[in-house]
Amino acid sequence: MNGEAIFEARDIVKTFPGVKALGGVGLSLMPGSIHALLGENGAGKSTLIKVVTGVHRPTSGELRLDGRSVDFGNPRDAIAAGIGVVHQERNLIPRFSVAENIHFESFGANRFKPIDYRRLNESAAEWLRMLDLDIDPAMSVTELSTARMQLVEIAKALSQKSRVLLLDEPTASLTSGETDTLFEILRRLRDNGTSLVFVSHKLEEVEALCDRVTVLRDGQNACESQSAEGLTRKDYVRLMIGRAESGSGWRKRDTRAAPQVLGLDDVASGLGHSGVGLSVRAGEIVGLYGLVGAGRTELARVILGQEPVTQGTVRIDGEAVRVADVSEAIHRYRLGYVSEDRKGEGLILQHSVLANAGVPIWRKLAGRFGFLSDATVRAAVLPYLTRLEVKTPSLDQTTANLSGGNQQKISVAKWLAAGVRLLIVDEPTVGIDIKTKAYLHDLLRELADGGTAILLISSDMPEIVALADRIVVMDAFRTKGSIENDGDYTTMSEKIMTRIQDRTPSGTSSGIGETARCA
């Protein structure tokens, strides 16, 4: 394990317009090792991966392979240099056979020479055997499970002579059995000398698998390529969030007397939720915590009427309602949703600041026959844009040209202008600089003080602990009860983790009963 690094990234800086994603980051990979790359959302992990795999060119800094400086102009260069990556989104060609996908690279030599499928299958079978996979190489990849598609991608990367293999959240959509199989294969690859990089949010997996670790925080190394020996999950958490206390700004707020704005009672949905119970009172911030894939964003869609409720009751202001669609949720029930997918769902990037801030209130502002002038909209939204200190040369500026922080301010401002009673905020500070983040936190508290009910969805535990009055834990599309927040990060993270790891179904149902009653 000791010796020369296969691959090194030194002092990598990467800036995007308005944002410094990486500020001098290092990473050094040893042969025969599994290296964990950790960090919260927005810490710079994915940017670093993109730099290493040739998708982005670093603004400054150096990549070294076998001690020599290299420059990847595009992902092909990185692959040719022996750096393979298995992304979350599938990079397989649908309907093509497993063998063909593994060896697609080798077809380039002569475009007209008939492909010898028998030889292809035999050769692919070897790679599959090497991974101990019982997959028929002639089978179409479309017929494979997600887990097996991923393994085929690993086989493909190995067949391309990858000596460094990056796995970006490989277990995100795997069952625990599939995860075990994957880990076994990864360990075998490590023993054969491959250098693996493992990116995951699941710290227990990191503890079980990795021997070295790099942690990023706010685009910097919180620790660089050090041995994982002696490090515990607690240390990782500390490294990832920087300060153990971190519940900065939390203050006790008592809303027990306030009326309930939103109540879910034993709700099941077409998306797979079951036994979901939670309650948000006026002026209360309820945190909805869960790992990626726990069904939180999906729950927001159910509340907003985009997906059907199949069982249980949804109450708004104490009255059982059936929200027909998002438009009704917004215009009739005055709910608002700040999407985690700011660029896809939160904003119409192609349109102006004014148009974006005004969409939800156009109908309210319009006169007879739907007439509406810019001046009316401007008058309605400008106070909120000003209050949120949105920095833009003009309200006619295309939203795409603003920084991430300013974009997020607009997507909050439009709900302020709409005067919502319940605001669902989904991962509000991902990819946003620290200053704006703190500002948004203050804003959410202020909003709640003004009587708005807030449901805060976040996988950033410090954020939840800093903001929420109560925390509802969600796992596998079920709620696992709610916890009163005391603002102390250590004890709260402990409690939340216990809830998530508590897999007993009986515990779950009692938790729900409790939540439903406390509503």
Place this chain on the structure above:
Amino acid sequence: MTDSASSAMDTRPASRLSSRSSLRLFLLSNEFGLLVLIIVFAALFHGLANGFLSPFNLFALGRNAAVNILIGLSMMTVLATGGLNLAIGAMGVAAAMACGWLIEGAGLAWPLAVLGGLALGAGLGVTNGWMVVKTGLHSFIITLATMSIFFGAMIFLSQGESYRALPAVFSDLGRARVFTFVSPMFLIAVGTALVLSVLYRYTVQGREMLAAGARPEAAEMSGVRVERTVIACHMLSGLLAALAALLLTARNGAAIPSMAGQLGQDWLLPAFLGPVLGGTLLQGGKVSVLGTCLGAFLVTMLTSGLLLMQVGAFWVQSFLGILLLLAVMIDKGRRSYLRRRNLA
């Protein structure tokens, strides 16, 4: 999106766009470019071909431009949703033929028949929109199929016969002149364009059409009923196509099944030329009514000028194809320039 530009933005408070850069934006706009081209070509044709600016030629130009403008606007309303509509010609002809039948076959008064034709156009548009929304398929394949269905049904019902015994009001509209050189048909087209401008700029419905077209997911999450809005866009498209065909009927003095060619395909090129020249985004979310009108007018003028210069009608078709290619390429260049300058 350059670093310097975004940091500059962060230091400036919310204020009006500076007048200098808005002037530059206007000079770079499609509308301005088209205006320049129209003037240049008008001068050119005036010098090269006798009688280009004669009152009669201007009158004829206005009549043709009216139809092309409406066809272009009809496509534009669907382009706004990021889709397209191949069935414009088929819907238009079907509407005009329905109007003809209502007068000659059913014996209705002409105003009612015209309303009936317009309603059919709108109805066919709703059919298109409904299918696009419900199947989730691209409007290309839906409107390709309905183009065949609408046109086939129209030919089957009419047995390919024209309606020639229309009331004089139709041919009168085609022949009438205002101020010796303006066709009232042209005024109808301009009036329609004005209404559309108001729709997109000053009404909720129009704004929601653009929002739903630019980013349906975001629009829906902000409370826009996207499906309903998309259907409305298709309805508008059908209505405008019907109006275009009715004006064409007035010009011809008859409703003729072949007036938009086989399956109405002859309308496709002018339908795209106007909006694309005028800067309407094919990805949806941005339209230019003025640009579409100017684009359609330029196309009409070029056609007329080339014909006056004795260029064969068939070659004019090739020329228009090249014009569309040029427009696409120039637009691409202009957009990347604007992006580099961080202007749009």
Place this chain on the structure above:
Amino acid sequence: MPSLTRFVRTDWFGPLLACIVAIAIIQSVSPTFLSLANIQVLLLALAVNALIAFSQMIIIAIGQMNLSVGAIGGLAAIAFAGAMEVWGLPAPLAALFGLIIGLACGALNGLLVRISGMSAFVITLATLSIYKGVNLGITEAQAFYGVPQAVKAFGSAVIAGPVPWLVAPTALVAVWLWFMLRRQPVGRFILAVGGNEHAAELSGVSIARTVVTAHAISGLLAALAGILLVARLGVGQPSIGDDWLILSFAAPVIGGAVLSGGSVSVAATLLGVVIVAIITQALVLFSIDPYLTQVILGGLILAAVSFNRLRESRFIGRFGRA
């Protein structure tokens, strides 16, 4: 019975079943349907229509569309007829000339799509108009009647029984396309670009070259269809190709082609052509208004795409965003 399941799940099973059912129904109502004369008519229609469908199919394979299929076919047709009548070229050379024109027109489409980065729809709409205009500009909308006797003879001769010579080139093309899309890297590249462009590019496929190749093949096939039609009609009509658009999409779509690319089948497309031909023929047999053909074709497209959509949505559910 795994072999049976496999058989049922092939892409051409559905269209084949539809085909057999359609034939059985029509035959039971009208016993003359499968007469030799009728079969010959069917095969003649098939020979040209299959090429038109393949010409569009290869573009659907890369996830694009080609509106200029008919315009290219028409231009190649009049180039073929005109070269024989005006220049007195021998038929094989004239045919080669027509094919080269088709290939060039197709390649130009591909290049323009690639360079502009615009949707193939707009580009091929523009070139449709250019090619058609050149066609009419040269012919002034007048047909070339000086098609040599030998060419006309080829257009009406039979190999044996009801099988006309005209199907020979089409059959060869079908086999070649099948082989290319199944076995040759160039064909696999085309399907890969349509299936997952990003993954194909990461595996070293040149997207530009593949797109241009597909368009060139499309042009070549459209030209061949135009040339065969000249042989069948015995005249070089400038209007050849005007009514190909709907047909070119109908057959691949009925054959289950996925419009977003990556999944086309030569056999299924061929069966799609057969289904369209049978239905057209049945309308004639039952003396139903031929104008209704357009309505039925449109209806078939709608039905087929909706059905494919259902099938595909199940598939996407498992594969994620493919």
